[in-house]
Amino acid sequence: MKVALIQQKFYGSKQDTVEATLSKIKEATQNGAVLIVLQELHQNEYFCQSEETRFFEYATDFEADVAFWSSVAKANGVVLITSLFEKRASGLYHNTAVVFEKDGSIAGKYRKMHIPDDPGFYEKFYFTPGDLGFEPIDTSIGRLGVLVCWDQWYPEAARLMTLRGAQMLIYPTAIGWFDADDQLEKERQRESWIMIQRSHAIANGIPVLSCNRIGFEADSSGVMAGIRFWGSSFVAGAQGEILAQADSENETIVYATIDHNRTKEVRDIWPFLRDRRIEAYGCLLNRYCDFE
Numbered sequence: 001m002k003v004a005l006i007q008q009k010f011y012g013s014k015q016d017t018v019e020a021t022l023s024k025i026k027e028a029t030q031n032g033a034v035l036i037v038l039q040e041l042h043q044n045e046y047f048c049q050s051e052e053t054r055f056f057e058y059a060t061d062f063e064a065d066v067a068f069w070s071s072v073a074k075a076n077g078v079v080l081i082t083s084l085f086e087k088r089a090s091g092l093y094h095n096t097a098v099v100f101e102k103d104g105s106i107a108g109k110y111r112k113m114h115i116p117d118d119p120g121f122y123e124k125f126y127f128t129p130g131d132l133g134f135e136p137i138d139t140s141i142g143r144l145g146v147l148v149c150w151d152q153w154y155p156e157a158a159r160l161m162t163l164r165g166a167q168m169l170i171y172p173t174a175i176g177w178f179d180a181d182d183q184l185e186k187e188r189q190r191e192s193w194i195m196i197q198r199s200h201a202i203a204n205g206i207p208v209l210s211c212n213r214i215g216f217e218a219d220s221s222g223v224m225a226g227i228r229f230w231g232s233s234f235v236a237g238a239q240g241e242i243l244a245q246a247d248s249e250n251e252t253i254v255y256a257t258i259d260h261n262r263t264k265e266v267r268d269i270w271p272f273l274r275d276r277r278i279e280a281y282g283c284l285l286n287r288y289c290d291f292e
Helices: 014-030 053-076 149-153 155-163 183-204 260-269
Strands: 002-007 035-038 079-089 092-100 106-111 137-139 142-146 168-173 208-212 214-217 227-230 234-236 242-245 252-257
Touching: 002 014, 002 208, 002 234, 014 035, 014 053, 014 252, 035 168, 035 208, 053 079, 053 092, 079 142, 079 168, 092 142, 106 137, 142 155, 149 168, 149 183, 155 168, 155 183, 168 183, 183 208, 183 227, 183 234, 234 252, 242 252
Parallel strands: 002 035, 035 079, 142 168, 168 208
Antiparallel strands: 002 252, 079 092, 092 106, 137 142, 208 234, 214 227, 234 242
8 A cells, every 4th residue: 555645835825825735636547546644734834832822723624624635635546645624613722633534524523632831832721632532444444543733742642543443643743953053962853853753653563744844934023043844754664663764854754664464464473462461450540650
């Protein structure tokens, strides 16, 4: 099964960015991809660098955006993973991945569960934690464990998706460097990001697809210096091996072939799920085990 991750920059407006995305989706389809993954909040700039109520207007287009990307999936005949800003009610918004089937129908959606609140990543101002749980989404190409960005640091999320039968883990993401950090710190951050996701592949015996944005985006409020998104989108196999990876500077389409038979072979020789000691894991349900 051929998959494609579209790593791209923000083009200064929603219209221009979407047009660029459509061109890349068409190219990926022509090259045989049956699953296409878009990066986190791919229609607009990464607006969470500051706390500004005007950005909530982006979420009012959610229903129209769903209809639009549905038509794109149908026109191209692909399973398409999008990342959209969802308004449920005034003051209640989600960072939501919507998965479309080849015929344009909605296969399912996932609302981001882990919400960061760090300098330049003020997502708690915008997003309510998801309430759909860690539930894989069934599609014509398999059961997809779709998570979003900050979720990628949490082994619990990856494990729960796996225990519910996910055949691959998929992360639309938006993460990058601050230019003020020195080169060694930048390298540590990027390598940690890659390593944690590869470890999810290893621990769960399934492929991981991570699609990140690229390019420098200034903070519209002028408070932060801006984020230089490090790209590096990649696909890892069931043993954590890198099957394909983009660089940290250029727009690109990352292609890889997923072999579900290979997943079975890996799990048969590395049966981590079999050897879990579930009777001893009760403390995991606590914030911290200082009162056990």
